Amino acid sequence: MGHYIVKFYKTLRNDTGHEFETCQGSVETLAVDRTEATVFAKHQFREAGHLSDWSQHADRVEVLEADFPS
Template sequence: MSRYVVLFKKDVLGGNGRQIEICQSSLEIDALNENQATELAKKKFCESERLCEWSLHADRVEVRAA
């Protein structure tokens, strides 16, 4: 298994009225590949945030090798 860092990112308006990207959460996941890491991270993110769908708090998911 490999270790991945999965980031949940959202675009919001900053104080100056410009769109900025923020990281809602980051998780370290052990998985066989990036796809599996993404799916496991989505489940953990939903559990930790008490959500039924991860996209309620994030716009996209980014996966990096740790």
């Protein structure tokens, strides 16, 4: 099993119309691979935010392998 950190990002626009990306949250998990980590993290993110779909608050995910829990 590997240790993964999955970060959720949303692209927003400021008042001048310039886009910027902000991290909406992260989930740490143990998983067999990146795919399993992503599936688990999306579920956790959705549950934590009381959302019907994780993409209501994020546009993309980034999966990072971690050597140890943070």
